[in-house]
Amino acid sequence: MESDRFPLCVSPDHVMGLLGYLSGLGGVADADAFNKASGVDLDLLPHALVAAEMLGLVTSDSGYIMLTKLGKRLGDESARHARRALGDMLAGVEPFKSLVRLLKERRVLRRDDVIGILRDNRYGEGEEEVARGFRCLLAWLLYAHLAEYDPDEDVIRLPRERRAK
Known part of the structure; x- marks a missing residue:
């Protein structure tokens, strides 16, 4: 999911929600299963993933989305x-x-x-x-x-x- 521009119009809530949902799935999820289970708009999910990846919060590889240590820590922080x-x-x-x-x-x-x-x-x-x-x-x-x-x-x-x- 390479991109050279941060997807500005994905909201911070989308990215934080992605982290929370992924955390609830144990920190790793198949992208298709994640998409189906989360009900996230198909047009929105790739942009939220790019934003989260650019911030170092998740990685994606071979169809799997994984929380990084930083993503786990951010998900555990108070608001x-x-x-x-x-x-x-x-x-x-x-x-x-x-x-x-x-x-x-x-x-x-x-x-x-x-x-x-x-x-x-x-x-x-x-x-x-x-x-x-x-x-x-x-x-x-x-x-x-x-x-x-x-x-x-x-x-x-x-x-x-x-x-x-």
Whole structure:
């Protein structure tokens, strides 16, 4: 399941749900059996798997999906710690890596700054596509506490707890 781009529009809940479900199956499952048992949308599962693989949470081989040690640990964490750990993992994957670096430098990013990062990483060409990418990226950033969003000013800010890092 190789991909060079993180599937932004798979939600964090999809990835965390995948981990939880896989954990309930003992950490290893045949992909077809997993798909049938989970009831996950056939169009969604491959993208959730790519996201989980890019974050180092699962591996897939010969039709089997397996939790990694990191995936098991994240699944065992409390929600607060899991979100924080997920944020640390995301910070190493594009487009989050570029965004977090720029956010640490500037503390505040305008929508245009974020859209520039999305375009640099080939996340959409048309306005609708880029706007959707922005919303999806924002969902990940907020879930993982990598950023705060001010809808009135339409800016993303570095959260207080990450400013010291």
